[in-house]
Amino acid sequence: MAYEVTATRKRPQAFEKxxxxxxxxxTIENAISSGRIAHAYxxxxxxxxxKTSSARLLAKALNCEHGPTAHPCGECVSCKEITQGYSVDVIEIDGASNTSVNDIRVIKDEVLFPPQSSRYKIYIIDEVHMLSTSAFNALLKTIEEPPEYIIFIFATTELQKVPATIRSRxxxxxxxxIPLETxxxxxxxxxxxxxxxxxDDALFWIAREGNGSMRDAYTLFDQVAAFSQDHITLEKIKNKLGFVGSDQIANIVLAALKNNVSTAITELNKIFSKGISVEQCVRDLTQFFRAILxxxxxxxNEEMLNMRTEEIPDEVLALLSANQAEAALRSLLQLYRExxxxxxxxxxxxxxxxxxxxxxxxxxxxxxxxxxxxxKKNVTEGKVTVVKEKELSIVSSNVVPAKVEKPIEQATIAVEEKQIEQATPAIEEKQKEPQESNNKRVPTLEDIKAISNMDDIESVFGLQNALDNVNTVxxxxxxCLELRTDSPLPAKTIRNNSKLINELLFKLTGFEGGINSFYCEKPKEKINPTLEKIATCFRGTIIKND
Structure with a gap:
């Protein structure tokens, strides 16, 4: 007997299958049992x-010699002819290759003749959405009021392309x-x-790749069975079909999350070296992060995850939150588009x-x-104590904090009175040091040059150059501190930012006075009268060569 592919061999021959x-x-079984048979499905x-299997089962149920019955015998002549596909009263038409209005006109002529040996003359039109608009229009009247012995069964994968006038009839x-477990x-x-x-893991992978389609799963199963001999394993599938295993994806992600980027990229390039495309790798990464999310x-539920839960390491789950997994998933979807x-x-x-x-x-x-x-809530309820920075001080090393007996949110550090007394002189010494180091003095030109290199000055446009032009303090x-420049523009810039300059000088020298800025023109150098006459005679200009 010739080999028969699994999808054809396992095609259901009864509604129970x-x-x-x-x-x-x-619904169909109840309609047949109650005699409520429609003229178009x-x-x-x-x-x-x-869809096509159900259409053939419906035709078999209606034309069975013991029917119409919801449970056709499968042994009578009509059932066998429909099963083998050569019944003269069950006509299957491929809508993708018979799209013109002329093909529909042939059907309109044929429906005038009753079935030859069966109870009903049944037309099964597969991929009916491929018919042209004219063909649909030619079919309208026929399917609305066909002869009592005519039944139409349409099948389509794109319902939205079927005109509403056809759907309503x-x-x-x-x-x-179909569920993954099924x-x-x-x-x-x-x-x-x-x-x-x-x-089991190999069958799970084949079922997952079927994406809810039994025929696709059977087709892939036949291919896997061809190279697996008598034992189908996930390792054989991975080696022969060249797909990215979930363990490889998990290793790459885990290495990257642990900041071991070199190992992660090395493993990624090993996948590419096996001939796996970048698009496939991105799809597998997307599936992995979707499952994590x-x-x-x-x-x-493994059917919703489209992965087995044990394929995702607990270590990866511990490193990521839901928002982080969502961000990675969003980046992968954008990456696939780019x-x-x-x-x-x-x-x-x-x-x-x-x-x-x-x-x-x-x-x-x-x-x-x-x-x-x-x-904010913890501060309001007193669970967290806010300590100002000025109240913090460094105490001697012999001060040992008391043990915390309450929860961290309510804990306070207790210090014995004697330890506080011992630490007081050290605290006072620490407080005196900054006062001695910040004695007030009048800023000098060197101080002006020093603050011109501070970050606060550099952030203000033109102020650093203005301070560099100061020649007298x-x-x-x-x-008030008077700063003199040779140009009016630097003087104006200094006046506009006098508050900032004053604050920086206070930190540096303790000076608390105001800031005034002036400019003084340089005195013009006397020119030798003889040279001036020569320049006038020759209509030239005297240039000073420094």
């Missing part, structure tokens, strides 16, 4: 979830994605039928791994506000 679509199955949903059934169970059953041993938010136009997608991925080292220190604005609110009779 149709997995993951309980609502559709129960519209099956919509993702690929590979059982049909009973609509939406097929859902797909894994079907794969295990297929492996047992083929006498193939399959590890869900776990941090309390979601542990690598299309990047000069080197590989460099973009390496840059992302390098930036991961700073992820544990990322704090959102919401967290900062929350911490500030908590601090003197104290006036009213106690």
């Amino acid at each position: 149709l997995v993951g679509q309980e609502f559709v199955v129960s 519209l099956f919509s949903g993702p690929r590979g979830v059982g 049909c009973q609509q059934f939406h097929f859902q994605l 797909i894994k169970g079907c794969l295990r059953e297929a492996a047992q039928e083929m006498n193939i041993k399959a590890d 869900f776990i941090k938010q309390g979601i542990t 690598i299309r136009y990047s000069i080197s997608p590989k460099f973009e991925a390496e840059l992302f791994i390098s930036r991961l080292s700073g992820l544990p220190f990322l704090v959102s604005s919401q967290e900062l506000v929350k911490k500030l609110d908590e601090l 003197a104290l006036s009779e009213d106690g």
